[in-house]
Amino acid sequence: MAAELTLPADDALQPGALVAGPLYVEVKKRVMRSLMDGEWLQSSPIPSEAQLAQRYAVSVGTVRKAIGELVAERVLVRQPGRGTFVASHNRDYMLEAFFHIVDERGHKEFPASRLLTFRHGRADELSARFLRLAKDRRVFQFENLLHLQGRPVIFDRIRVPQAVFPDFDEGVFRQRDMTIFGLYQARYGVTVTRLEEWIRAANADDRVARLLVIKDDAAVLRIDRVAYTFDGTPVEFRERFVDTRSHAYLNALGMKKS
Amino acid sequence: MAAELTLPADDALQPGALVAGPLYVEVKKRVMRSLMDGEWLQSSPIPSEAQLAQRYAVSVGTVRKAIGELVAERVLVRQPGRGTFVASHNRDYMLEAFFHIVDERGHKEFPASRLLTFRHGRADELSARFLRLAKDRRVFQFENLLHLQGRPVIFDRIRVPQAVFPDFDEGVFRQRDMTIFGLYQARYGVTVTRLEEWIRAANADDRVARLLVIKDDAAVLRIDRVAYTFDGTPVEFRERFVDTRSHAYLNALGMKKS
DNA sequence: TTCGATTTGTTCGTATGTATT
């Protein structure tokens, strides 16, 4: 009989197969693996639930449970009648999922971004720790000033490992017409699914004070933020300074659906 | 035949009943109503899924979907083999669900609490706005100093409406052997399910500086926090000041299960 | 210790509804 040379590996789960936990967890893992391997592009839907059920030889309900968890984790997005897609880091998604700075009334606004500096360098102590890199590995470092309501409110110092974004470049960054995470996703196949933000109060140094147009030593929010992919690899470290005189970091716990 | 005199109203959903959206949403609403009305005590399990299915005349799967959402919103907790319970605000739950202050290594610790002041008063502008009260409604105000690793790190100024906690009292507060939210729940049937935290940088005033043992005007985290019940009623407003020299507010987005 | 009853967890299959193309 003919060998199926170039088809994806047969993922069928045999009835007696030795899967440790529940079946849907195994299905979830395999879906994640396909995601990481880039088998499914970000622009088109992943296979339908019926197709996945056939591929893994499980019921549709089991696939739905697996997909449902990935949707809850904001890795996938379901669209009734259309299909299921990899979450795309467009502006709306970014605002809703990852951006927490609001004005006095609690309203969010997409920030206007201005690149200040861009340089090649090596990981310092702080970024090496957060990015889990050896101390002197190559990184790109760039600084970004974000405006809200026409005024500078947020100053970002960002570091990303060269190993993850090989041909990263000032031109690449400036010419993007999407969010930074959108660029990571579209150009490097790196989808950020998890953030960790360490928030402290700090005093603005000369540079931060000048950029945010506040007094020297003024109290600012300092946020050390790490972004992770599917598999838990840290892909970006960001030091963020926020002028909270007319803005705040809003965190809502135990979200309301109804 | 004998009338079932004291049983709860017949909640059966007739096949042709006019429910606006999906059935499981209607079931969820009714379960929440029973929760708010205090029909199910916090110490014993709510009716089993099979019983609820019968009560509402829907399938077990539909009940499971409704309960599942309430579990995701941390209102209920499922325990295999035992039953489903109202989330109890014990120390572990509080730490895991609502407490975000960690040490340098990211570890959480249950804070030691010391009550500083307790008085009757009337809502000022800020608390009236956050608690959605008229300006001069009666409130209880108390101040609490929290220690971590033996040192004062957090200073709380808390205000709660007298209307919600009628017989609140310094003695009641001091004699509790549980978390503050646990007290709200056990004594007043008020279960907090949602928080909103507005985080800013501020300078410590005299009092805050003295209590946290830091320099006058030192940069501290200031958190304005509102706690809500099931039905969206705000029940507590808390101004919190945090010394972030050796601690941080840690926010993790897009949580990791596996 | 064992056993049986209860409760939630997982998996299957099927049918129907709704949204999109």
Next chain:
DNA sequence: TAATACATACGAACAAATCGA
């Protein structure tokens, strides 16, 4: 209109955890 895909709802069976007799 028809086909496709996700959403809802039902029912059934077995597994795993818990608890008390």
